Amino acid sequence: MTGGPSALDSNEILDIFRKSGALLEGHFILTSGAHSPNYFQCAKVLQYPNWAQILCAEIAMFFKDHKIHAVAAPAVGGIIVAHEVARTLNARCVFSERENGVMRFRRGFEIKRDENVLVVEDVVTTGGSLKEVVQLCRDADANVIGVGFLVDRSNGQVTFGVPKYSLISVDAVKYEPRVCPLCKDGVRPAVKPGSRILSE
Numbered sequence: 001m002t003g004g005p006s007a008l009d010s011n012e013i014l015d016i017f018r019k020s021g022a023l024l025e026g027h028f029i030l031t032s033g034a035h036s037p038n039y040f041q042c043a044k045v046l047q048y049p050n051w052a053q054i055l056c057a058e059i060a061m062f063f064k065d066h067k068i069h070a071v072a073a074p075a076v077g078g079i080i081v082a083h084e085v086a087r088t089l090n091a092r093c094v095f096s097e098r099e100n101g102v103m104r105f106r107r108g109f110e111i112k113r114d115e116n117v118l119v120v121e122d123v124v125t126t127g128g129s130l131k132e133v134v135q136l137c138r139d140a141d142a143n144v145i146g147v148g149f150l151v152d153r154s155n156g157q158v159t160f161g162v163p164k165y166s167l168i169s170v171d172a173v174k175y176e177p178r179v180c181p182l183c184k185d186g187v188r189p190a191v192k193p194g195s196r197i198l199s200e
């Protein structure tokens, strides 16, 4: 499910990600060593509270007809998103953390029985952490109304068994360096995001 009662069209959304440096297009070496035509770092856009608020309000608007009591997210990436979505929905914001490898709510956070919960995240690739938070909420006998995230990098494949909403989809494209078509086409040499060459 993508779209909905959006105030921004996808070009405006992509523009915000580009302007903040969250979305870079070119020829990059990812941490894994793979080459890619784009690099995505959601934290770069969420560092600007105004943009965080505008983008996260889109998720909130999609679920606004449900009485959401709490917005839950996995730390760390989802915390700002949960906070901003909760602000718009006038709900609580809680986040889960991993302790000895097990995802749980700490810091006195709790999800109560029969509460309507929205689970959110910044970027989803496999959706593993989000699924764990959905399960935590179900274990508390809460109603998981849906899952919302800013960027879908699963090529549209990820599912959660509840309605999902993402602002944009940015396919994760990776190539082994020796078969990278950008290298073959002589596109400017691959760079690691954050390296000096980007700012020159």
Ligand SMILES: [Zn+2]
Pocket: 027, 035, 036, 177, 180, 181, 182, 183, 184, 190
């Ligand atoms: Zn390459």
